[in-house]
Amino acid sequence: MNIVVCVKQVPDTWAERKLKQGDATLDRESVDGLINELDEYAIEEALQIKEAHEGEVTVLTMGPQKASESIRKALSMGADKAVHLIDDALAGSDVLQTSYALAKVLENIGFDLIVLGAESTDARMGSMAAMLAERLSVPQLSLASKVEINGTAIKVNRQSEDGYWQVEAQLPAVISVVEKINEPRYPSFKGIMAAKKKPMQVMSCADAGIDTSLVGLANAATEVVDFTERPPRQAGTIVKDEGDGGNKAAEFLVTQKFI
Amino acid sequence: MDFGETEERQALRTAVAEIARSFGPAYYAAHAAERKPCDELWAALGEAGFIGVNIPEEYGGGGGGLTDLALVCEEIAAQGTPLLLLLVSAAISAGVISEFGTDEQRKTWLPGLAAGTSKVVFAITEPDAGSNTHRLSTTAVRDGGGWRLSGSKYYISGVDEAEALLVVARTGEAGPKGPRLSLFLVRTDAPGLARHLLPVDVLLPERQFTLHFDDVYLEPESLIGAEGDGFRQVFHGLNPERITGAAMAVGIARHVLTTAARYANDRQVWSVPIGAHQGVAHPLAKAKIETELAALMTRQAAWQHDHGQPAGESSNMAKYAAAEAALAACDAAIQSHGGNGLSSEYGLMPYWGLARLMRIAPVNREMILNYVAQHSLGLPRSY
Ligand SMILES: Cc1cc2nc3c(=O)[nH]c(=O)nc-3n(C[C@H](O)[C@H](O)[C@H](O)COP(=O)(O)OP(=O)(O)OC[C@H]3O[C@@H](n4cnc5c(N)ncnc54)[C@H](O)[C@@H]3O)c2cc1C
Numbered sequence: 001m002n003i004v005v006c007v008k009q010v011p012d013t014w015a016e017r018k019l020k021q022g023d024a025t026l027d028r029e030s031v032d033g034l035i036n037e038l039d040e041y042a043i044e045e046a047l048q049i050k051e052a053h054e055g056e057v058t059v060l061t062m063g064p065q066k067a068s069e070s071i072r073k074a075l076s077m078g079a080d081k082a083v084h085l086i087d088d089a090l091a092g093s094d095v096l097q098t099s100y101a102l103a104k105v106l107e108n109i110g111f112d113l114i115v116l117g118a119e120s121t122d123a124r125m126g127s128m129a130a131m132l133a134e135r136l137s138v139p140q141l142s143l144a145s146k147v148e149i150n151g152t153a154i155k156v157n158r159q160s161e162d163g164y165w166q167v168e169a170q171l172p173a174v175i176s177v178v179e180k181i182n183e184p185r186y187p188s189f190k191g192i193m194a195a196k197k198k199p200m201q202v203m204s205c206a207d208a209g210i211d212t213s214l215v216g217l218a219n220a221a222t223e224v225v226d227f228t229e230r231p232p233r234q235a236g237t238i239v240k241d242e243g244d245g246g247n248k249a250a251e252f253l254v255t256q257k258f259i
Numbered sequence: 260m261d262f263g264e265t266e267e268r269q270a271l272r273t274a275v276a277e278i279a280r281s282f283g284p285a286y287y288a289a290h291a292a293e294r295k296p297c298d299e300l301w302a303a304l305g306e307a308g309f310i311g312v313n314i315p316e317e318y319g320g321g322g323g324g325l326t327d328l329a330l331v332c333e334e335i336a337a338q339g340t341p342l343l344l345l346l347v348s349a350a351i352s353a354g355v356i357s358e359f360g361t362d363e364q365r366k367t368w369l370p371g372l373a374a375g376t377s378k379v380v381f382a383i384t385e386p387d388a389g390s391n392t393h394r395l396s397t398t399a400v401r402d403g404g405g406w407r408l409s410g411s412k413y414y415i416s417g418v419d420e421a422e423a424l425l426v427v428a429r430t431g432e433a434g435p436k437g438p439r440l441s442l443f444l445v446r447t448d449a450p451g452l453a454r455h456l457l458p459v460d461v462l463l464p465e466r467q468f469t470l471h472f473d474d475v476y477l478e479p480e481s482l483i484g485a486e487g488d489g490f491r492q493v494f495h496g497l498n499p500e501r502i503t504g505a506a507m508a509v510g511i512a513r514h515v516l517t518t519a520a521r522y523a524n525d526r527q528v529w530s531v532p533i534g535a536h537q538g539v540a541h542p543l544a545k546a547k548i549e550t551e552l553a554a555l556m557t558r559q560a561a562w563q564h565d566h567g568q569p570a571g572e573s574s575n576m577a578k579y580a581a582a583e584a585a586l587a588a589c590d591a592a593i594q595s596h597g598g599n600g601l602s603s604e605y606g607l608m609p610y611w612g613l614a615r616l617m618r619i620a621p622v623n624r625e626m627i628l629n630y631v632a633q634h635s636l637g638l639p640r641s642y
Pocket of ligand 1: 347380381382383384388389390391413414415416417459467616619620621622623624625626629641642
């Protein structure tokens with residue numbers, strides 16, 4: 001089975017994340033890049049499926065040069081090979097454009113199953129699986145907390161607030177996974193040493209047949225018109241307990257409309 | 260000359276740090292306070308293959324070198340979770356068994372060591388023979404094909420966690436080149452071996468023991484390497500112990516300096532954060548410089564060891580510099596924290612204790628100065 005995991009590099013969620021003053025895109029240079037957290041679950045799921053059913057796991061990343069760090073980590077976790085879509089024309093692409101670009105690559109490299117994290121920690125659109133499924137005309141099974149594959153049949157538990165749905169489809173398909181699905185493994189020493197020897201294919205827009213007039217900040221369907229920095233954290237209110245601390249705390253919560 | 264670190268080594272740092280960070284300083288402090296081994300961390304690192312990085316691949320290890328192991332030691336310490344037993348089990352025991360063990364011995368011991376599921380600790384120190392290995396009195400005598408071991412050791416770390424001990428024992432009268440020493444693998448449950456807890460007042464997760472060997476029978480296959488060649492073999496293990504000890508000390512220094520810098524940026528007593536006072540900033544900066552210098556020497560020593568070059572001088576220098584840097588860093592970090600520096604909540608004291616230990620063990624500061632005076636400078640031997 002040919003499994004492709006789409007992996008996004010995002011700014012470290014613990015670092016202070018900022019938009020750039022000029023074009024209001026995310027400042028990716030000044031902070032450490034990490035694999036989007038849910039994508040680690042996606043990689044883990046792909047590896048488990050491969051281990052149970054044989055096949056090959058390919059990591060697909062669209063992003064600047066720096067994103068190759070994340071690709072290498074995915075390879076050291078055990079993925080077999082990688083495709084890095086890298087092109088200046090792609091900078092600033094929104095989710096619609098990114099789904100177009102990724103779909104182009106996916107059509108190129110072929111797939112039986114595409115695995116995604118349900119959302120990214122930076123943009124948080126949570127719509128990539130749906131868009132890819134639509135563009136590639138394959139079923140999507142989103143928010144999976146469990147995946148079962150039997151021949152070409154795929155069955156997932158689709159997580160909802162009060163339980164889960166059982167959803168079934170035929171491969172090829174797109175799935176997106178939630179945190180509950182597994183416990184991502186750490187890269188192992190052997191994995192790290194092997195990663196560099198694994199094939200990493202670098203693709204440009206031209207290689208993938210992506211029309212550059214449809215991608216990038218200037219051609220995006222959405223635009224960030226304005227933004228303001230989060231105001232600095234206000235000093236908290238200290239309630240001194242002089243026997244009535246409970247009441248004062250409750251009063252505060254009422255004024256803040258918490259209770 | 261290339262001071263860069265390969266992509267693999269950078270990835271190794273990140274991966275090790277990620278595991279260690281998921282445990283973190285609070286985990287370490289709690290285990291140190293309870294004198295409880297950090298089993299979960301050891302197991303997690305073992306599972307990912309980081310405990311056995313320096314063990315040959317055919318025995319389940321990573322096939323890397325001491326440079327890789329030192330990096331593991333440094334990085335876990337830098338996350339506030341140093342593991343003292345890596346210095347003995349991984350650096351000495353696994354190294355010595357890989358180098359001098361028979362194929363049978365390697366097959367028996369290395370896979371467990373590599374996977375992190377078993378430990379072999381190291382016993383050389385004796386009550387009447389401290390820094391002076393020439394006075395070791397624990398003795399093994401022939402008994403048929405095997406041996407009988409008698410004597411005492413003390414301050415032996417991690418006996419309660421280990422499957423076996425690598426024991427340095429005398430196997431004959433001293434010759435012109437020093438005592439006839441041999442190395443034996445002794446199971447910790449061997450009949451005739453008694454152990455008693457030796458309480459120490461530094462907060463360490465690892466416990467120390469006094470050991471008494473009362474005519475302990477050793478199978479023929481307990482001997483590692485050649486009989487009487489223990490001195491040379493031990494020395495093959497002692498450089499790695501010093502190098503990984505130095506790496507651990509560098510990691511401790513990095514951890515406490517990061518912690519102190521964060522605190523000194525936040526804590527405000529007058530109108531500016533305390534880090535703005537040079538009285539606070541300079542000792543931290545000085546310790547930072549000393550730490551980076553020690554890290555460089557540690558890397559050089561590991562590189563020399565891995566390339567089969569003489570590494571005695573650089574290992575000693577690295578261990579000296581790193582222990583001093585770690586102590587200076589802990590002291591400055593504690594001072595920056597004021598009263599909080601001594602609190603359980605801020606958890607700095609366990610690192611100070613470990614750094615303080617590193618000035619004494621595996622080899623004390625004075626013996627290193629003796630070595631450098633005599634071997635690097637050609638001064639007369641002083642003892
Ligand atoms: C917590 C802890 C864990 C340990 N774990 C282990 C272990 O796992 N395995 C093991 O075998 N040992 C272990 N040790 C023992 C440790 O390696 C020794 O304590 C150390 O090597 C110093 O030996 P000593 O204590 O006998 O000091 P001594 O040799 O008695 O020296 C005492 C002091 O005298 C000075 N001195 C001695 N000789 C000279 C000289 N020629 N010139 C100048 N000054 C000198 C030094 O300052 C030295 O610190 C451990 C010790 C501790 C405290």
